[in-house]
Amino acid sequence: NTGLHWAYGIDGPPQGHCYVDHLTGEVEISTSAYEHPQPHACFIQSVKDDLVGDHGIMDLWVREARLFKYGSGTGSNFSDIRGEDEPLSGGGRSSGLLSFLKIGDRAAGAIKSGGTTRRAAKMVVVDVDHPDIEEFINWKASEEQKVAALVTGSRSMAAHLKAVIAACQNGGEGRFEVSDNPHLKQAYSAAKKAYIPENCIQRVIELARQGVLEIEFRTYDTDWDSEAYRTVSGQNANNTV
Known part of the structure; x- marks a missing residue:
């Protein structure tokens, strides 16, 4: 993607990327998908124990999709997400870490990296002291x-x-x-x-x-x-x- 706009004028609608203006040093929202492209191969992203808020669980799937679309990979440590049956602020109980990891896994499988044929590159990290760690360790084997x-x-x-x-x-x-x-x-x-x-x-x-x-x-x-x-x-x- 790097240089396509500069050399050939290739453009596209903004995809939610940011860049640092080299003249002002300020972070700006990109108005084009290719003028300030996404050239980096791998990203580490944080995720909060929040369902729909900024930097929360569902927001992460959007951020991951943005990276996958342009050929990059991403990884996150999901240890902040509460375990199965832990209390929620609304009075209910959490469905657990694995229920959300399965959503992200399915989304990654649906998006071809760079819009071609390669699978999206995704890393999932969980700390050993997480309440759902045994289920996480056995996840792939059970599948x-x-x-x-x-x-x-x-x-x-x-x-x-x-x-x-x-x-x-x-x-x-x-x-x-x-x-x-x-x-x-x-x-x-x-x-x-x-x-x-x-x-x-x-x-x-x-x-x-x-x-x-x-x-x-x-x-x-x-x-x-x-x-x-x-x-x-x-x-x-x-x-x-």
Whole structure:
């Protein structure tokens, strides 16, 4: 971005950046996205235990998005945010640090760094004495377990539900009834033992009753950029204690 305005006159609407006027030494609000660009690679930002105020939690996501848009990375220490179930000034209870970290993680995943294809660079730091530190440490591992469950579960469902719909093609008038069709009974029993939800099994039987002969079931894999990983949280930051 540096020099694009000076050399080519490239301009854009202001994005909330500030700069120091070299003549006056004063901090000014930029009136252009490129006249005073964002050339620095990494930023460390503070965050207050405040939901919507300046320099608070939601304000940080806006500031991070501004940096991601122009290709920079950012990191923050989130230890000031109160832990789960701690009292709020309004009389309620906090939903906890992780509930907010998941919002920031999702926002970082949605914004491509520099507007291209690279993932946004984000660092999350939490002090070891924070009330939610154990949950924070286990965060990525628990999300990995969810991915494993999605991958394994999707393939198990595909195999068993395809067997159910295939079994519905065998037999006479009662081929859609588990009690009357031994092939369906066997497929149904195997699906139940594999913890396939009852409503999924019944849905497939009803589709077969309507004349559907084959169904494609979506399965997932463990590729780092797969839908399975995009479904879970904690994938867009380097976490540090």
